[in-house]
Amino acid sequence: MIYNMFNKKMLLGVMCFLLAGSVIGFAGIKLTRGGYESPEYTSKKHAEGFEIRHYSGMTIVSTKKADSKSITKERDSRFMRLFKYIDKSNDKSEKIAMTTPVFMGVGGNEGEMSFVIPKEVVNKGAPSPNSDKLYVSKMNPTVFAAMRFRGKSSKEGAAAKKLIEKVETAGLKIAKDAKPIFAYYDPPWIPIFLRKNEVLIQIKDIKK
Numbered sequence: 001m002i003y004n005m006f007n008k009k010m011l012l013g014v015m016c017f018l019l020a021g022s023v024i025g026f027a028g029i030k031l032t033r034g035g036y037e038s039p040e041y042t043s044k045k046h047a048e049g050f051e052i053r054h055y056s057g058m059t060i061v062s063t064k065k066a067d068s069k070s071i072t073k074e075r076d077s078r079f080m081r082l083f084k085y086i087d088k089s090n091d092k093s094e095k096i097a098m099t100t101p102v103f104m105g106v107g108g109n110e111g112e113m114s115f116v117i118p119k120e121v122v123n124k125g126a127p128s129p130n131s132d133k134l135y136v137s138k139m140n141p142t143v144f145a146a147m148r149f150r151g152k153s154s155k156e157g158a159a160a161k162k163l164i165e166k167v168e169t170a171g172l173k174i175a176k177d178a179k180p181i182f183a184y185y186d187p188p189w190i191p192i193f194l195r196k197n198e199v200l201i202q203i204k205d206i207k208k
Contacts, residue, residue, distance in 0.1 A: 036100040037118050043146075048166045050147040052203070058139050059122045060106060061085055061129060062114040078113040081131055086115065090127035097121075101183035101198070104153075106139065108179040144181075144200040145172065151192060156182050159199040167203060175202040 041055040063078040079102070086096035096118065103114040117126050117136070126136050145167045149159035160180035167174060178201055185196040 038100050048170045050145050050166050053144045053146050055142050057141050059117045059126050060114040061136050062112050064133050065111050082115045085129045089130045092127035094127050101185045104182040143205050145203050146200045148198050163199050173204040178202040
């Protein structure tokens, strides 16, 4: 009987811990993801389980492609280079607001990480990076198929394969030479099951 009571207390404790973690996670999402500017797009859900998104043009700052041997261990340093750019390490010494999501692989450049530059900054003229390992570029209005996936970045490959299968089943055409792009909306301290991760792939233009 004592053993059963102990087990019940243990279970109750675990449930309270998980509940507290979820509350903190949701609060963190509200304070982070919801407070940042994001790229503008219109979206329509498809019956196959993904979205068709028409993105407006955007300006991004990106890391230059890393050596293939160091792609994994370079992820943190790439983020810091981008963060330094928005934290005045640019030719205007301008503080730039963080945006969401963080993109990986824009333009088919595997291993490159990108931040979207806020529209207000772009309208005034986006500053150039001080680092020669970063560059600023423009993305034209683009149509993407997009799908959310859960878990760590190690799930990217499986998520991309699943999205491509869904797009093909839907009878839509993937743009020539298009490669998956990954979008991450939350910081690492948000619980994995609460993180918003997406995979996108460019498709041929269709009517909205």
